[in-house]
Amino acid sequence: MNGAPTGGDTTAPESSWEELVTTALLGTDRRAPAQVAPGRAAPVALLDAAAVATVRRRAGLRPARAARRPERAPADPRPPLPAAAARRLATLLADRSGGGSGGRRGSSPDLMELLPQWLAAANAHGYAAPPQALPALLDAARGRTDLRPAALAFAGPRALWLARLNPDWRFALRAAPGGGATLPDPEDAEAVRRLWREGLFAERAALLGALRARTPGWGRELLASTWATERAEDRLMFLDSLRTGLSEADEPFLEQALGDRSRNVRATAAELLSALPGSALAARMAVRATACVALDRTGDAPAIVVEAPLECDPGMERDGVVATPPAGRGERSWWLGQLVEAAPLGTWRGRLGGRTAEEIVALPVADGWQGELHAAWCRAAVRQRDAAWSRALLGSPSAPEAGGPGAVSLAERAKLLAALDPAERAAWVAGFIATHGLSEAFQLLGVCAVPWAPALGQAVVDALNIARDAGSYPWSFSGVMGLAERCLDPGDAVRLEALLAIPDEREDAAPGAGGYWAEAFQRLVTTLRLRAAMTRELAPSAPPAEAPETAAQPPEAAG
Template structure:
């Protein structure tokens, strides 16, 4: 009990007694045995809370947040809105599972849904904006499409919650601000905010972004200068040449190397001309083929233009210098050097003294850097025949990325038909989505051949994952016939048939669900004009599912 004749102690006294116990520390005014003292302490604390709250003066009301901006884009169809809610709720469910079985991977369907909704130009439902921003915060691969779908209201909401600050850095808000706001953010913002501002400004106004960077360039740290310079890849043009030429004299070797790389991507730049002159002096056409005389030294002028003097371990210095000269020279310099020959004719010429791999590898890097489809086509050549090695020296996937989408898909389809999937994963990753019918058919046929051959299904899990995201839903019937369990091959892996059946069932279910999702976004009944959407038993939320 509380002694009525003695004042109750301070709030700190009550807190101390609660932490230590009334047997060890009894507050002022609390009397009785241990049990009575504990009850009295709680009564005193209750009274103290009332006194503390009664004595608080009202705070000054904060400024009311601005009204959310209007989003004039069309609303999602009701079925698509429900689908988005389901995907956002289930986005982390698959990560906690072990063996996936035959159920579609909903976590991987969310990025596909967001990309499709962005293409259709819809606005996100206001009620789902918090969950959408949480998903974008957790997965950076979702951010571009999620923030585009969230639109101006998503940025407005992100400004009210510190957990969603990434949206303000990645969104268009910084670019749409006034010149004074942009300058303040550039001078006072965090590095991530500044790099995002520069990248976004390069999309909207490359010249203004370059002027902003030029104004503070000399005061930036070397590591920051490197990242800012890398951001100039967006919107790179001849207008950046003067700035990049000055960066060739930077005190940081990494900055100099990046500036030289960017200049070499501008075929008409002065650096490209200097590199072309050096490369032509090393490579010429003789009576028996191409002759190469690699540099014997790396002079200061070469180093200033981005040539690294020290070769990696196991690489000859002369070959290292030659490769850098050739891959930085504009490809347009070579037809004149070789008597007006086309890229295909140049690549077909013999290269003497075992220099062919070094020379062709440098041309491959130049074709990718300069986005030259003619040279990429020539260096790739036709798809190799079965059991024959890939003729391109370098990364065929990077060369394929330079070609038009249809040609890229046709080349990969022919490669898979002849050689299977063992070397095709990276090539499939650069093909446009959804895959063309010939490419999709080639992938499914190759998977079926691997199953019949008794191969481990886990060896093709990466290709299966790509197929779930990239196969055209119209090809679902071709996949569905493979989902039935087959007999185990005598020399196959134990249990492989069951795993293959589950994988094809999962692929079938995913494709049908993707078809339903697209139909919902377009507001068309599932199955109209799309045989792959008719009847989707067992898929949550699909027609025909209880």
């Protein structure tokens, strides 16, 4: 540009930027700009002077050295999405409403709630993400941590490439093994050892995890080679990775870790050893636990008697028993629970008269120890993934407490269900809903396989229909209705047609409940049809997609 002042330049060249800023802060009524042309308003003159000074400052900058051009994005060898599925993905990503914030949601499906299911299906088919969808996909995963594993798997290697260029997407690097670093081939022993010795913590943790998944013994040997020099917090994280591929071969190393100077490391080592029923620690815990629990045959009927430990000795502490209980817990009951939890469940058959798990759980427990004992057995069944004990502790779903004689809590029931196979899990929850309704079923439904088994889906729909006919307050079932939209078999849409009409409202019903229920069932049917369309579109030979469904279709559209 020409450096000579123009007619509009009312500020002398020597006016500094700091003077202009000071004038602006004080106000032109208190401090007039320097050399204001006659007839010019002071604020306008100040803005003109600032504009000219800005241009001068920019013109005086020296050009920076050109930045290094980024590497090309890596290729994604997976097959591309079918065109209809790609359009559906764009629609799902464009909907950022995230559903209603309470109250009536209307009859339109919540598209963002369908995105996790769509991603799972696309990953199952092994498709590559369309390049143009990657920014929106990463933005969606940034806002929802539950989306990240499936979204990053679908986005593939290009997600990491983009994350290195945009700080907003750095979460993708943190979520990737080793912070996105390339791990050596496990067969390359020298490269593995070099990375283990010289790598960053995230790289070493990712390497150990990869080795444990493929060759557990190689990973354990690598960890043992540097164990003595690792920091306590790193030892804890590395030790936790041994859960993958855990076996009896890990016992000597874990026994050594029981003597670690870190209490958290000792506790984790003890937990891992107690998950190995044949370990020496499990045997020691069995001896301690059976010394506290016995069968009393002196009464009219056999009963379990409990004598909790009188102290927590050094041997118990070394084996992972925490001596100090949390606030509100008694010491003896706290120690007892930890011993029983860590003892192999197979111990109790011989100790309690050869009885099965069901028979043991059914025995009365003297002196109010039943809740503590059964809760410890629940934790043991979950840790050891013992289906027989889980089944016994759950009890019949139609029992008054729906948790067996031990009055198992709802959270414990959900964990116990996870030890059963999917079909048995679904059947138990269906029986629970048929007897007890939906008021406590939400947490139990969350552990059932998707799509729900026919009997479970029928039980949920029947319970919703009963709640509607009873004039129940409708919004209290919105959580279960949302689960049904995501988990019911899409083929159930046809038999739900009869629920779309607005029912006659009872006098004692919540105001407007009938309209809400009609909207909710309309949204449920529409969502099921949308999920069916998504499944068809992701099929390798998908037909051309119709316009996205936004309202109920004729029954034949359910497919």
